[in-house]
Amino acid sequence: xxxxxxxxxxxxxxxxxxxxxxxxxxxxxxxxxxxxxxxxxxxxxxxxxxxxxxxxxxxxxxxxxxxxxxxxxxxxxxxxxxxxxxxxxxxxxxxxxxxxxxxxxxxxxxxxxxxxxxxxxxxxxxxxxxxxxxxxxxxxxxxxxxxxxxxxxxxxxxxxxxxxxxxxxxxxxxxxxxxxxxxxxxxxxxxxxxxxxxxxxxxxxxxxxxxxxxxxxxxxxxxxxxxxxxxxxxxxxxxxxxxxxxxxxxxxxxxxxxxxxxxxxxxxxxxxxxxxxxxxxxxxxxxxxxxxxxxxxxxxxxxxxxxxxxxxxxxxxxxxxxxxxxxxxxxxxxxxxxxxxxxxxxxxxxxxxxxxxxxxxxxxxxxxxxxxxxxxxxxxxxxxxxxxxxxxxxxxxxxxxxxxxxxxxxxxxxxxxxxxxxxxxxxxxxxxxxxxxxxxxxxxxxxxxxxxxxxxxxxxxxxxxxxxxxxxxxxxxxxxxxxxxxx
Amino acid sequence: xxxxxxxxxxxxxxxxxxxxxxxxxxxxxxxxxxxxxxxxxxxxxxxxxxxxxxxxxxxxxxxxxxxxxxxxxxxxxxxxxxxxxxxxxxxxxxxxxxxxxxxxxxxxxxxxxxxxxxxxxxxxxxxxxxxxxxxxxxxxxxxxxxxxxxxxxxxxxxxxxxxxxxxxxxxxxxxxxxxxxxxxxxxxxxxxxxxxxxxxxxxxxxxxxxxxxxxxxxxxxxxxxxxxxxxxxxxxxxxxxxxxxxxxxxxxxxxxxxxxxxxxxxxxxxxxxxxxxxxxxxxxxxxxxxxxxxxxxxxxxxxxxxxxxxxxxxxxxxxxxxxxxxxxxxxxxxxxxxxx
Numbered sequence: 001x002x003x004x005x006x007x008x009x010x011x012x013x014x015x016x017x018x019x020x021x022x023x024x025x026x027x028x029x030x031x032x033x034x035x036x037x038x039x040x041x042x043x044x045x046x047x048x049x050x051x052x053x054x055x056x057x058x059x060x061x062x063x064x065x066x067x068x069x070x071x072x073x074x075x076x077x078x079x080x081x082x083x084x085x086x087x088x089x090x091x092x093x094x095x096x097x098x099x100x101x102x103x104x105x106x107x108x109x110x111x112x113x114x115x116x117x118x119x120x121x122x123x124x125x126x127x128x129x130x131x132x133x134x135x136x137x138x139x140x141x142x143x144x145x146x147x148x149x150x151x152x153x154x155x156x157x158x159x160x161x162x163x164x165x166x167x168x169x170x171x172x173x174x175x176x177x178x179x180x181x182x183x184x185x186x187x188x189x190x191x192x193x194x195x196x197x198x199x200x201x202x203x204x205x206x207x208x209x210x211x212x213x214x215x216x217x218x219x220x221x222x223x224x225x226x227x228x229x230x231x232x233x234x235x236x237x238x239x240x241x242x243x244x245x246x247x248x249x250x251x252x253x254x255x256x257x258x259x260x261x262x263x264x265x266x267x268x269x270x271x272x273x274x275x276x277x278x279x280x281x282x283x284x285x286x287x288x289x290x291x292x293x294x295x296x297x298x299x300x301x302x303x304x305x306x307x308x309x310x311x312x313x314x315x316x317x318x319x320x321x322x323x324x325x326x327x328x329x330x331x332x333x334x335x336x337x338x339x340x341x342x343x344x345x346x347x348x349x350x351x352x353x354x355x356x357x358x359x360x361x362x363x364x365x366x367x368x369x370x371x372x373x374x375x376x377x378x379x380x381x382x383x384x385x386x387x388x389x390x391x392x393x394x395x396x397x398x399x400x401x402x403x404x405x406x407x408x409x410x411x412x413x414x415x416x417x418x419x420x421x422x423x424x425x426x427x428x429x430x431x432x433x434x435x436x437x438x439x440x441x442x443x444x445x446x447x448x449x450x451x452x453x454x455x456x457x458x459x460x461x462x463x464x465x466x467x468x469x470x471x472x473x474x475x476x477x478x479x480x481x482x483x484x485x486x487x
Numbered sequence: 488x489x490x491x492x493x494x495x496x497x498x499x500x501x502x503x504x505x506x507x508x509x510x511x512x513x514x515x516x517x518x519x520x521x522x523x524x525x526x527x528x529x530x531x532x533x534x535x536x537x538x539x540x541x542x543x544x545x546x547x548x549x550x551x552x553x554x555x556x557x558x559x560x561x562x563x564x565x566x567x568x569x570x571x572x573x574x575x576x577x578x579x580x581x582x583x584x585x586x587x588x589x590x591x592x593x594x595x596x597x598x599x600x601x602x603x604x605x606x607x608x609x610x611x612x613x614x615x616x617x618x619x620x621x622x623x624x625x626x627x628x629x630x631x632x633x634x635x636x637x638x639x640x641x642x643x644x645x646x647x648x649x650x651x652x653x654x655x656x657x658x659x660x661x662x663x664x665x666x667x668x669x670x671x672x673x674x675x676x677x678x679x680x681x682x683x684x685x686x687x688x689x690x691x692x693x694x695x696x697x698x699x700x701x702x703x704x705x706x707x708x709x710x711x712x713x714x715x716x717x718x719x720x721x722x723x724x725x726x727x728x729x730x731x732x733x734x735x736x737x738x739x740x741x742x743x744x745x746x747x748x749x750x751x752x753x754x755x756x757x758x759x760x761x762x763x764x765x766x767x768x769x770x771x772x773x774x775x776x777x778x779x780x781x782x783x784x785x786x787x788x789x790x791x792x793x794x795x796x797x798x799x800x801x802x803x804x805x806x807x808x809x810x811x812x813x814x815x816x817x818x819x820x821x822x823x824x825x826x827x
Contacts, residue, residue, distance in 0.1 A: 302709075305709070305711075307708055307709060307711070323711035328711070330709050330710065332709055337703075337705055338705045338706060338708075338709050339706065339709070340703070340706065341698075341699055341702035341703040341706050342702070342703065343702040343703075344698065344699070344702050348695070348698065348699070351695060351699075352699065352706060352710050353710065355692050355695050355696070361692060364691050364692050364693060365690060365691055365692070366690050366691060366692060366695065368690055
């Protein structure tokens with residue numbers, strides 16, 4: 001092994017517009033080690049992984065593998081030199097058999113007509129070596145999620161990958177499957193491969209990694225052998241120091257608001273996302289739900305809105321929550337998928353809540369004049385930078401798009417306000433404004449559920465703080481609980 | 488910018504016409520003259536253009552409403568036929584006493600028939616998950632066969648000799664302005680519907696919801712807007728407009744139902760709507776262009792070997808060109824947004 005063996009990342013920077021996704025990152029991944037890259041959503045993990053595997057071209061810096069620069073930004077070329085990525089969302093053809101999918105990893109040239117079985121052979125051999133029973137004739141669509149991931153890994157091994165980058169591989173697995181995956185990761189490591197594990201769950205990193213690199217907000221924070229660190233240390237690296245000296249402001253003495261009892265919610269894949277949680281948010285109170293993304297926030301928020309199926313009771317002032325007799329406003333997590341109609345104007349997007357507003361319509365008709373004036377007023381009051389409300393929302397910057405979502409939610413003077421990461425991507429001024437408006441809504445008697453991964457925001461706004469960890473609520477934070485350390 | 492787009496499109500459409508003529512081996516100059524004469528030569532020609540454009544305006548509007556709501560209705564033809572059949576049924580019912588006041592009732596029946604047929608496809612999607620594209624295409628065939636059954640059965644003419652319905656009595660036929668001209672009041676009904684649909688889409692709550700659901704269902708869901716019901720509405724309105732087209736053609740130019748009653752106006756509504764950029768106002772020039780082509784090519788066919796086939800080629804080329812251009816524009820836009 002030469003000094004240069006391994007995958008070296010040097011001084012790599014990647015910007016998306018004004019956002020610095022990676023800021024002069026250095027990292028080295030050695031053969032024969034499982035190297036975890038740890039960080040919250042938005043820390044830059046995905047970008048780094050994209051650069052390693054050729055899906056993303058860095059703005060500056062270099063990546064070398066065994067001393068030679070990798071073909072940056074060219075995923076197919078990277079595959080050829082043995083760098084493979086195991087995607088979180090599987091890249092399998094569901095109508096094909098296992099063997100056919102495995103054969104895809106080794107495309108024949110135009111002139112050679114290798115049989116599917118022959119081309120799948122190296123992958124099937126790898127399966128045997130790893131102790132996996134695989135039926136080559138099974139159809140992909142009939143397999144479980146855990147099995148699919150195995151096929152995905154075998155596909156990579158069929159091309160004799162030397163570097164395997166795993167993108168949050170345990171997200172979809174059951175505990176037994178996780179243990180089996182870890183066993184395989186170790187075996188692949190012992191075969192001298194480089195294993196890169198992208199993760200945000202501390203417990204898994206503790207269980208399997210040899211070395212850890214922590215990123216936060218695009219910056220390199222630390223790299224350390226696992227043995228020389230501990231959970232608390234890693235958690236602090238991930239989320240920063242917890243703000244100290246926080247005092248609860250509200251005694252929760254307002255009128256009764258939303259009460260959730262024994263709430264359980266399933267996620268999109270049918271997994272248990274929220275498990276038997278109970279809490280109360282009174283009017284005039286902001287309850288903050290902290291915790292890292294993917295611990296049940298979206299599912300719990302949507303259940304509170306009654307737009308996702310659930311078991312358990314939700315009432316507001318004693319009656320079931322329903323948009324008919326309650327003003328409910330929602331600031332979703334992902335503005336582009338759930339918040340905005342990108343093909344429509346700013347005004348049309350404001351109307352998402354505004355079209356219920358009785359002062360803007362006469363019976364079924366919208367009164368154009370009043371709608372225009374109302375929209376212009378909101379654009380001005382919330383400082384949405386646009387030439388006119390008729391401008392397409394897609395032409396706005398991310399921050400201004402978020403302002404559209406926030407302004408229409410707060411404008412309706414809601415009784416119940418559900419908010420997910422409301423200031424993501426906003427500048428300081430806009431952030432302060434949104435915070436101010438939320439406090440205003442709180443003082444106006446709204447019951448507010450604030451889901452945020454930003455600790456500063458959580459402690460700045462919330463009257464009471466709860467933490468979501470793997471779909472369960474805990475009263476006490478602590479850095480370790482934040483990142484879902486318990487299993 | 489927007490004006491440029493329209494101007495560019497107009498130039499493009501003329502270019503497509505010239506190219507097609509050349510490919511068909513026709514002398515471009517004289518052929519254009521013949522088409523122009525047939526479409527705009529005198530008031531009779533203009534009337535023919537308007538009459539041909541009338542059903543295109545209505546089916547085009549129908550497609551706009553459905554597609555805006557994210558429902559890719561390909562079933563304009565079937566809705567057009569069922570609308571006409573509903574109208575013919577009412578006509579048959581009031582035949583003993585054909586009073587002109589029944590006219591509006593007959594057109595309402597056409598709207599109801601088309602709307603019901605559109606709703607059927609909408610319900611299949613919302614309640615059963617059947618893709619609208621598939622169900623509406625298949626329902627077109629069903630409508631054609633229903634028409635064949637009707638004109639050889641319940642709606643057949645009194646003597647029961649030919650597979651046609653009775654002629655619409657004069658009192659019920661759409662009012663004409665001049666005995667020698669084809670122009671009838673249906674053209675103005677269609678133009679009025681342009682305004683109605685435009686107001687509906689942009690100035691009513693229901694129209695807003697249709698546009699919102701069509702653009703992003705998730706936003707609707709997150710804001711308690713019942714997307715399924717909204718999409719049912721868009722299919723009903725869409726089918727109603729196509730049904731109205733059928734009713735007008737039945738009471739106007741056709742005057743009776745027969746095997747050759749369907750003239751593909753329902754299908755042609757799709758390219759019209761696309762060329763109009765799914766904007767109700769754009770439907771008028773798009774429908775006029777093709778109405779003029781149909782009227783003009785009849786004249787061309789009288790003196791040359793060209794027939795209506797050529798028009799379909801022009802339509803196809805124009806739509807493909809337009810779709811290609813919009814895709815390019817979209818790609819450039821997303822590329823610009825991606826760099827953001």
